[in-house]
Amino acid sequence: MNKKASMELEQCREDADRYRLLVEQSTDMISRHTPAPDWIYIDVSPAVESVVGYTQDEIIGMSGYDMFHPEDADNLLTRADSVRYREGMYTNVYRYRHKAGHYIWLETTSRTIRDDDGNPVEIICVSRDVTEREEAQRAMRRLARVVEASSDMIMFCNHDTRKLTYLNESAYHTLGTEKDTPVIYYLNQLFAPDVIESLLNDALDHAAIHGVWYGSVPMHLPEQLNRVAEVREIIAHRNRRENNKVEYYSIIGRDITLRRKAEEEAKRHQLELAHMSRLLSVGEMATGLAHEINQPLAAILNYCRGTQRRLEDKPDDAVDTVTRSMELITKQAKRAAEIIKRMRAFVRKTEYQRLEFSVNDACHEVSHFLHQEAIDHNITFDFHLDEDAPPLLADKVQIEQVLLNLMRNAIEAYSDCDKAYRPVIISTRNAGGYIYISVEDEAKGISSEGLANLFEPFYTSKSTGLGMGLSISRTIIETHGGQLWAESDGKTGTHFHLKLPLRDK
C-alpha cells in the first residue's frame, strides 16, 4: 500500500474517530433518518437516551414521524411559523413523545442528503431538548395576553421621558383611542397639573424607592371628561445589568366610570325612597296636621267676625279695634304658614346635601312637628340634651326623617298600653367623636323575636304603614357612616339608639 495513501487513510480514521467521539459525547441528539414520510431512525447518537428515553438499540428502526405530537407532525409540510429555513437547513420547534409517554419540546436542525439525481437519500438531524425555554416563552406570552386583556388599565412608562411605551386595550379604551391608530402619550397628559405636583410625583418616587406603590390618584383624561379613572398601583422596574437604575414603571389603573355611575344611581334611588317614605309619614299624619292648620284658621275667622261686630257696635273705636285685630290675625296667619312651611320643608324632594346643624335643635323641631299626635296620645316629650354637643355635618332633612320615625314609633308604642304617664325621652350625648341620640319609650317593649326583624323591610306591627320606616332610617344612618340599633327587655319599654360620626370616617 502506498505509504502516503495509508497515512491519509490513518488520518481519515483518526478524524472519523474524533467525529464519532464528538457525536457520542454531544448532549445534542444526532440522528440519521430515511426520507419522508416515515423518517425511520437509521442511526442515532447515545444522547438519545437522555433526550427521548429510548436506547440506541430500541429506537433504531422506529418511525420518527409517529413520535411527533399530532398537531406538530406536519409543521414542515405546512411551513408553519415554528419552521425556519436557511441555506438548505430547516430548524423546527415541535413537541415530541418521550418514551415515558409525555411530550417534550425539541428544536431540530435537519438537512436532506440527496443523490446525484436530486432524490432524497437520508436526513441528518441535530435535536436539542428546549422544553424549559419553550415553556418559559409560552408563560411569557400568556402573561402578555393577560396584561393585554386585563380589565384594569396597564401602562408601561419610561422613567426618564415619562413616555408611555405600552398601553393595554383597557387603557386605550379609557383614553378614547384605538390600538390600531395609536397616539403617543406622556404620563403627565393624563393628570391635572396640581395632582401631578401633589400626588403623582410622590407615588412614583415611593415606587422607585420601595419597588411598589399602592393608593389612589385620580386621572384627568383629555377629551374623555365623562370618564372617571384612577391609578391604583405603580411598580418600578430596575435594570439589573446596569447600576440597578429605575428604567420604567408599570402603572395600573382602573376605569371607575361604571362603578361611579352605579354608586350615584344607588344614592339617587335611596333619596327617592327616603322622599317617598317622608310623603307616607306625612300622609299618615294628615289628620293631625289638618287639625293643627285648622286652629289658626278658625281663630282668624273669629277675629274677623268679632272685629266686624265691634265696628258696627262702636264705630268710634274703629282704629284701635282694627289695629289690635290685625295684630292678632297676623299672628295666626303666621302660625298657619309656619305649619305649612315645616311640612313642605319635610316633604320637599332634595338632593343629598350636607349642612352643619345642631342635633338638639333638630330634636326640638321634630317634636314640634308631632305636637298634635303627642296631644292625642297624651304623650310628654322629655328632653335630656347635651348642651355642649358640637354641630353635626349631615343631611338635615334625612336625619330629621329618622328622628321623626323614631319619635312616632315611640308615641305609637303606647297605643296598646294603658299607662297614664307616657313619656318619650329624647337624649343626646357627645362622646368619642360621635353624636349619640336616643329615643326611648316606657310602653310594653318589643320581644326578642320582634327586635330581630325590626329593621327588615316590610316588617310592621301596625295595622297601617308599610313597615319601611326603620329599614329606611337605618340605611340613612349607615349612609352617614353611623349606626342605628334597638334595645328592649320586652316588658318596660324600647330604646332606639343611633350614633353619627362628627367627622367623615
Place this chain on the structure above:
Amino acid sequence: MQASVTGTIYIVDDDEDFRDSMQWLLESASHQVITYPSAQAFLDNFNGEIGCMLLDVRMPEINGLALQQIMQDRGIQLPIIVLSGHGDIPMAVSAMKNGALDFLEKPFDDEVLLRLVDKALSRAEEMRKDLSELGEIQACHDSLSRREKEVMGLVVVGKANREIAEELGISPKTVEVHRARVMSKMRAGSLPELVQQAAKLAEAS
C-alpha cells in the same frame, strides 16, 4: 249689640290662641266670657254660676268627653256646645249622645255660634227656673204634716174623699179639712195644679 240672654260662657280649650279669638268674638256680641286652658283648670275654678260651656273635645290629659262625664258625676249642670276640629266627628257624636246640646266643627260661622250660644243660655235659664220652682214646691211639701202628705198622695191619684176616709180609717169630714189645708199650704189653685206639683216632686226624687 246687646246679648239677648244673660249668663257666662265658659270656654275650655287647650289652644291659647283659639281661646283668645273666641273671647274676642263673643265679647264683641257683649257676652261675658271666662276661659280655661284645661279641664282641670275648669274643675278647680268653676264658680257655679249660670251659663253654658264651649268645650273642645281634643285636649291633652282630660279630653272633652271625659270632662263631660266628670261634670255629670259632680252634678254640674251646664248646657254644653262641643267644638270639634277636623276629623273629630266620631268624638262629637259621642258627646251628643252623652247629652251635649249641639256641636260645631272648626272653623265655624259666627252667626251659627251666636245662635247656638243664645240657645244654650236660654236652656240654662230654663234649667235654673225649673230648679227654683221645684225648690219652692219641695219647701211647701216639706211643710205638710204626715197625715196631710198621705191625703195629698191619695188625692192626686184621683181618689174621692169617701175612699180616702175609708183607706185611712178617718171620717170624710176630717179628710175634707186636711184636703183644704193641703191646697192652701201647697198654694195650689186647683186640683190639676196640685197633680202637676206632685208629678214634679216625683220626677225630682
